[in-house]
Amino acid sequence: MTDRLRLGIFLVAGPVFLGLYCYAALNLPPWGQYRGPYGDMIARLAVYERHATDTVNAINYDYRGFDTLGEEFILFTAAIGVSMLLRREKDVPTSPVGKVEDRPPLSEAVRAVISPALLITVIFGFYIGLHGQLTPGGGFQGGVILATASVLVYLAANTEGFKRITSHVAVEVVEAAGASSYALIGVMPVLIGLPFLTNILPLGTTGDVFSAGNIALISACVGIEVTAAFLLVIYTYLEEIVTGEIPEE
């Protein structure tokens, strides 16, 4: 395909797309207007029914808990897939060719800033993860923030420092435990004859940290799973890059 032909196609397709786009944009609802009935209804009912002030998480972990279960297992499968593709087999002989510099060339000033930043990140991660039913946030966000805290350790020290705070086996086990405990919480109501993922735990006082029943518990499980999944992926990559060994092909 020559440049001329390509430009011709663009000059035809571009205006057509622009026209259709403007036509579609003109039919959008006005600024700040919401048309459907469900959003307004759930926003009113969530506090009364579930004692959760963050309606988004009431939907994610309760009203539509089954969808989130699927999403969680997508992340689980993705992390397992990465660690399987990049796994290191004990039997295959490796040839150490070249060595990657395992000391990030950072100034002392940056490394001095990292330790207070690490403290704040860990506290903020736990706060976000445990207050999912009250304020914006929840397990997924808290888990990702906690996982980035480990990257700060890698930045401040090196891969050895990163490996000291994690263990491949432990991360795998914790990830599986986090993912399966969500499913087990869902199965619990089935044992007493209620639908899957029914909120059976006591709802507590609205605004309390230990409120909203299942929502807080599921949020914590998701946080554990997400932290472990991200740690597993980062660990797997770092292990292969920094050891400086490749399996013989």
Place this chain on the structure above:
Amino acid sequence: MIWCGAGILILLAISGFMVVRTQNVIEQVIALSFYGLVTALMFFFFQAPDVALSQITVGAVALPLMIMLALSRMKFRKFTRQKEGEHD
């Protein structure tokens, strides 16, 4: 209020376009990180703080980190291939 939202959307469009236009891969990752931050700002402005929080960490930190790790791994492979070639 409307103009502020429109400004964020235009900034988002420009930064998205610049991500595509950037030639160097490393620079592109940094541009992608900035694009993730602007996306998070957009989510926050349009009253989705939940999504904004995950977008800040995933879009601005985790995704560029994964790409950087994958890139450095690819470079390492290439480096070892060249070394092997020299021995022949």
